[in-house]
Amino acid sequence: MFSVAxxxxxxxxxxxxxxxxxxxxxxxPRRLYPRVDDKVLTKQLALSAGMAVPDLYGVIAHQAEVRxxxxxxxxxxxxxxxxxxxxxxxxxxxxTGRSQRKRDSFRLxxxxxxxxxxxxxxxxxxxxxxxxxxxxxxxxxIEYCVRxxxxxxxxxxxxxxxxxxxxxxxxxxxxMVRLPTRASDGKANLHQGAVGAGVDLGxxxxxxxxxxxxxxxxxxDTGALVADLEIPQWDFILESSARGYExxxxxxxxxxxxxxxxxxxLILEMNARPGLNIQIANCAGLTGRMQRIEEIFxxxxxxxxxxxxxxxxxxx
Amino acid sequence: MNQRYVYILAALLTVIGSSVFFxxxxxxxxxxxEDQETAVWTVESAVHFDSGPGSIKVQLHVPSxxxxxxxxxxxxxxxxxxxxxxYGSGGREAQWAIRRADGEQTIYYRISVYEDGSVDExxxxxxxxxxxxxxxxxxxxxxxxxxxxxxxxxxxxxxTTELLRRMNEASPDSNVELLLSGVSSSADxxxxxxxxxxxxxxxxxxxxxxxxxxxxxxxSLVSWLExxxxxxxLYFNPATGEQNLPERFLIWWRxxxxxxxxxxxxxxxxxxxxxxxxxDAVTIAETQAAQRGTAAVDFSLYSLPIQTQAxxxxxxxIPIGALIMVIMRNMVxxxxxxxxxxxxxxxxxxxxxxxxxxxxxxxLVTLGLTIRFLLDRLRLLLVPRLSAVLIVVVILMLFISLTxxxxxxxxxxxxxxxxxVIIAMTIERMSVVWEExxxxxxxxxxxxxxxxxxxxxxxxxxxxxxxxxxxxxxxxLVILALVVLSGRYTGYRLTELRxxxxxxxx
Numbered sequence: 121m122f123s124v125a126x127x128x129x130x131x132x133x134x135x136x137x138x139x140x141x142x143x144x145x146x147x148x149p150r151r152l153y154p155r156v157d158d159k160v161l162t163k164q165l166a167l168s169a170g171m172a173v174p175d176l177y178g179v180i181a182h183q184a185e186v187r188x189x190x191x192x193x194x195x196x197x198x199x200x201x202x203x204x205x206x207x208x209x210x211x212x213x214x215x216t217g218r219s220q221r222k223r224d225s226f227r228l229x230x231x232x233x234x235x236x237x238x239x240x241x242x243x244x245x246x247x248x249x250x251x252x253x254x255x256x257x258x259x260x261x262i263e264y265c266v267r268x269x270x271x272x273x274x275x276x277x278x279x280x281x282x283x284x285x286x287x288x289x290x291x292x293x294x295x296m297v298r299l300p301t302r303a304s305d306g307k308a309n310l311h312q313g314a315v316g317a318g319v320d321l322g323x324x325x326x327x328x329x330x331x332x333x334x335x336x337x338x339x340x341d342t343g344a345l346v347a348d349l350e351i352p353q354w355d356f357i358l359e360s361s362a363r364g365y366e367x368x369x370x371x372x373x374x375x376x377x378x379x380x381x382x383x384x385x386l387i388l389e390m391n392a393r394p395g396l397n398i399q400i401a402n403c404a405g406l407t408g409r410m411q412r413i414e415e416i417f418x419x420x421x422x423x424x425x426x427x428x429x430x431x432x433x434x435x436x
Numbered sequence: 437m438n439q440r441y442v443y444i445l446a447a448l449l450t451v452i453g454s455s456v457f458f459x460x461x462x463x464x465x466x467x468x469x470e471d472q473e474t475a476v477w478t479v480e481s482a483v484h485f486d487s488g489p490g491s492i493k494v495q496l497h498v499p500s501x502x503x504x505x506x507x508x509x510x511x512x513x514x515x516x517x518x519x520x521x522x523y524g525s526g527g528r529e530a531q532w533a534i535r536r537a538d539g540e541q542t543i544y545y546r547i548s549v550y551e552d553g554s555v556d557e558x559x560x561x562x563x564x565x566x567x568x569x570x571x572x573x574x575x576x577x578x579x580x581x582x583x584x585x586x587x588x589x590x591x592x593x594x595x596t597t598e599l600l601r602r603m604n605e606a607s608p609d610s611n612v613e614l615l616l617s618g619v620s621s622s623a624d625x626x627x628x629x630x631x632x633x634x635x636x637x638x639x640x641x642x643x644x645x646x647x648x649x650x651x652x653x654x655x656s657l658v659s660w661l662e663x664x665x666x667x668x669x670l671y672f673n674p675a676t677g678e679q680n681l682p683e684r685f686l687i688w689w690r691x692x693x694x695x696x697x698x699x700x701x702x703x704x705x706x707x708x709x710x711x712x713x714x715x716d717a718v719t720i721a722e723t724q725a726a727q728r729g730t731a732a733v734d735f736s737l738y739s740l741p742i743q744t745q746a747x748x749x750x751x752x753x754i755p756i757g758a759l760i761m762v763i764m765r766n767m768v769x770x771x772x773x774x775x776x777x778x779x780x781x782x783x784x785x786x787x788x789x790x791x792x793x794x795x796x797x798x799x800l801v802t803l804g805l806t807i808r809f810l811l812d813r814l815r816l817l818l819v820p821r822l823s824a825v826l827i828v829v830v831i832l833m834l835f836i837s838l839t840x841x842x843x844x845x846x847x848x849x850x851x852x853x854x855x856x857v858i859i860a861m862t863i864e865r866m867s868v869v870w871e872e873x874x875x876x877x878x879x880x881x882x883x884x885x886x887x888x889x890x891x892x893x894x895x896x897x898x899x900x901x902x903x904x905x906x907x908x909x910x911x912x913l914v915i916l917a918l919v920v921l922s923g924r925y926t927g928y929r930l931t932e933l934r935x936x937x938x939x940x941x942x
Contacts (some may be wrong), residue, residue, distance in 0.1 A: 124933045127940040137766055138926035210872045241815055248818045312873055333935050400938055 132405030134396055139372075143410070147289070147371025148392050155368045156390040159204045159261055162368075169367045171360055172386045174200070174264035174378075181259045186243045190224065190236060192262055200266075201242065203251040204259040211251030213242060214265060214280075229278060266386065269379040271352060274344040275299050275315070280378055282308045283319070283357055283385070286394050286406065287373045290365035290423070291413045292358050292430040295319040296401040297326055297351065302341045310397045315339055317346045318402030322435020324354025330401045357385045358427035364390055366423065409434055442924045446917040453913030460908060464728070465552075465721045470903040472717035476508060477648045479655075479686065480546045480709045485701035487537040492700040494543055497689030499645075500527035505686055506552035508715075508723055513544040526691035541701065549648075549686060550720055562639040562664055568631055577611040582636045592638055592665040593679065599632060600661075600677030623659045626674045627692050630661070639664040643671070643690050647682040648710060655708040657688065657695070718907060737906055745906075750783065752905045755915045757782050757892040762922050764888045769929025772885040773862045773869075780855045781885070782892035788850040790893060794886065796836065796851045797859075801882065803832050804863040805870070812867070826860040 128135075134143075155161055166173045177199055178192035193199055193215075201213040213234075219225035224236040243260045245251070252258040272281040279300030286294045296316045303313030310316045315336065317329040329336045329346035339346055351357065361375040364387070374394025377385045399405055412433060421429075460466040483496060498510070498521070512519050517532040530545050570578055585602065589595040603612050603625075615632070619625050626642045633640040640663045646655045660681065661672040671681040689695065698704045718738055725736075737748055757779035764770045764778075772778050785793035807828045811821060833856065837849050862885070870878035895901065905911055933940075 124937065124940050125928050128928060128933065128936055131939050133928075133936050133939050135926070135928040135932050136769070137929060141924060141926045244817065245815075250818050311877075330938070333938065335938055400936065403939060405939065 128405075132408030132411075133399055134406040134410075136396065138407075139393075139396060143288075143372040144393055148373075149369075152369045153392055156370065156373075156392045157205050158259075159202065159206075159389055160259055161204075162387075162390055163261075163263075165367045166364075166387050169363060171363060171367070172383060174266060174380075174386050174388070177262040177264070179204075179259055179261055180243055180247060183244060183247055186240050186247065189240055189243060189262070198265040198267075200261075200263050201239065201246070202261050202263070203246040204261055205252040205256075206246075206258075207251075211242075211246055213239065215239075216265065266378045266388075267381045269352060269381050271349060271379065272297065272299060274342055275317075275339040275346055275349070277302045277339070277341040279304070279307055282388060283351060283377045283379070284394065284398060285358065285361035285375045285377070286398055287361050287365055287375055288406075288410045288413050289371045289417055290362055290421075291417070291426045292321060292361050293409045293413060293434065294398050294402055294404070294406060295321060295358075295361075296398045297349075299329070299339060299346065301331075301339070310395065310401075315346060316397055316401035317349075318398070318404070319351060320435060321358070321433075322431050324351045324357075325349065326351070327402065330397065333397070333400055335400075335403075352379060353384050355427065355431075358430060359424050360385060360387060362423035362426045362430070368392075439924060442920060446921045449913045449917035449920070453910045453917070456910040457908045457914075460721070460725075460910075464725045465717065466907050467717040467721070468904060468907075469900060473714040474550045474717050474720050476548055476550045476713045476715045476720070477686070478546060478548045478711045478713065479646070479648075480544060480711075482707045482709070483541075483543045483545075483696055483698070483704065484707070485541055485698050485704040487539060487541050488700045488702060490700050491535050492533065492537055492541070492698065494532040494699075494701070495524075495697040496530045496532075496543075496545060496706075497524075497526055497644075497693070497695055498528050498530045498545060499547060499549075499686065499688050501690075502549060502687055503681075504551060504684070505549040506724070508548040508550055508720060510545070510547040513546070517543065524693075526689050526693050550715070551684065564637045565634040565639055567637070568634050570631070570635070574615060577614045578632055578635050581611050581615070581632060586636065592663060593670060595636065595638065596633065596640075596661070596663050596670070596672055597677045597679070599629065600672060600674060603629065603632075604675060604677065622674065623692070626659045626661055629674060630692070633663065641690050642692050643687050644695065645685055645687040645689075646708065646710065648684040648686050648712070650710075650712055652708075652710040655710050657708070658682070658685075660685070662690065737909060749902055749906050750786070752909060752912070753896040753902060754779060754783070755912050755919075756901065756905070757896050759915050759919055760892040760895050761888060762919055764891060766922060766925060767927075767929060769931035770884040770888055771881040772888045773865050773881055774858065774885070777858050777862055778885050778888035779892050779896075780858050781889040782896055784854045785889065785893040786897060787853045790890065792850065793893070794890070797854070797886065797889075799836065800829065800832055800851065800854065800859060801863060801866070804829055804859065805867055807832075808863050808867045822860065822864055825863055826857060829856050829860045829863065 155165060160179055163173050163176055177196060178188070180186055180189065197218055198216050200215070203211040206212065214229035215226045215234075216229050217227045219227060219233055226234050226236070226239065228234055246258055246260040249257045266280055268280055275281070276299050281297060281299045284296050284298055285292050296318050298308040298310060299315040299317065300308050301313055301315055305312065308314050310330070313332070315329045315331050317326040319326055326347055326349045329339075331340060337345060337347065357377055360377065364373055364375040365371075368390055370392050372392075372394070374391035376388045376391065378388050379385050396406070416429060416433070461468055481496065483494060485494075494517075499507070500523075512530060512532070514532050516537070517534045520531050522529050522531055532543050581599070581602070585595055585598045589598045602608065603616065605612070608616070615628055616625070619628060623642065623644075630640045630642060640661060643660045643662045644657045645660070646658060659674065661674045663670050663672060670679060672679055696704055696706050722736060722738060737745060740748065758776070761776065761779055765772065781797060788796060804825065808825055811824055816824060833851050833854065836851050840846070841849060866878050866882055869881060
């Protein structure tokens, strides 16, 4: 038992207790949490910093505004409904189109049809706080539906694959691609059964994948190889992630990005308590990299410089 | 920096908590284990006499230095008499006085003592006694006897033993016979022995008391011989020469003065009665603490009303449960619903007992979840839905109680003690996790809650621990210190060793 702990320590693997006590508590002041926990605020901050985010079609903050929904999406055929303070991808509806015959009937990404009334009930639930972290009242966002880049088409089962970058004090430290599976119900969360694939920061290419804490080579549903995919616009992704530090002020930050076929990488959300599975996906510990970042930390450096340093420092 | 404050705080809490604990345990004698009883003897002396025409003054020797015993309390019952305690040549004296009294009088003095080996005689070393002036022919007899015994002995102990042997011989020699010619009681005998020892310049005195054993309606005083060998007082049985006091010998007074002295009265008679009681060790410790005037007794939970004590004996176990909770979650890494839900479930287990507790809890949560899933189809808003689950939980509890009662199993009745609000929240959380993360996660966390609850129950149900915390609530500071320390535990959780095992093999 102790020998396992010792070898983990030697590999620089970060544990939950250490993450919470040494990094989150020290570097992520509580008052900054709303910047990442409220997606409306995150979007505003990211936009004002000149970062690319999915367009916002509308916000529903009160029960009374639920009926404005059809006006908000009158011009749109596809959109995403999500709670502003949701976690783990819960409460997200992805609408990909409208029914041919009835304009008030929508088609979900899973292929199911959903009526406007049902979406409005879902919006009421979101506003009522069903999906919010604290159970308090929440807001619902209606935003651009990402048409994701074909790079990951082979290794995704429905849903939206995304890129997660853990940024330590502004320097990208580790990255992975999260690939939805049938088991994860199209969601890109590892603990729900999505496949995570570590990304070499230097080349932007994927490495071996991890499913339920175990290493895998193939996507469980499509059978395609997970490794050695090249992520487009990797430089831009790293620089945007690094900029997340300026935007949020959080020293230990997870930045989630999706790659749109037309608009390129967009920031989906940011996270003040990114999980530790990224270490398994990368077969590497975070502690060592974060210690290295402490050594080279330069408060005056710009996001692009930090992204470049991370590429050379943490290249496989 | 941060870390150092944590250690300092934890050390401070531990030191305060454990030093108060140690003081109460070692000095005040609070018992660390339950059901410790101490035998307490109450000795009552009754002085009877017929009053004379004038004022009356009664002096009674009472225990002052009592090796092996500690006094719990003492009191006197004497109607109309003025009472005071003074120090005389033979130790403490109780004194009663009255201007006028009629007829037969009885005065009581009562003392309660308990055995305490730590009470040593704090007597001073006496000076060598002067050679007593003895009239002839006794003087010659004493001198011959002393010379003779000295030749056959090496030190004070053997001198005394040899002397007592000679004086107790069935057919004593002529010198001893001469010395003992006027002796009628054992007190007189010891008096003569003391005189012979004084001639040999050995400090000796008579002690009077009783061996305490059971209940005695009229105990008679026993005289014993106390001899100082230069370092300490030694005790001898004057009748056999055997060294040592009888078992549980309570020394009442010393010296050759009369036990009681009544001025202005006649027909004096003193009776002793002894009674043995068993008192809770805690009571004795508290009385002692009160005598010393320490604050420990003011903050003792035993001073609360009994019902409140019962509540606190349960409440004080919650910190233990919290500590178990911290260990299970942050060091072992077991997932559980709600921060303190398992502790509250463990509290309920105290009443239901473990087997039925686990069964009832599982039944309740399973039924609750089923109904919660049915409710889900109604698409209720959050707060009404939670309230509906709560009401369903109450109805289920009622249903389970009634059913099990009809089936003749009264264990089902205790389900009423489950914290229903907490269970309703648990059901809600569990159903949300079930939907969002799948049944596997929900059941895992549900079982995790149960495991933590059982672990907390096992520790919270330890009787000795409950007694310890209740008697020494300052130990909560030590628990606080442990919790604070574990708050800075940054090592791996046990479950993480498994989770990251792919990484450790590299």
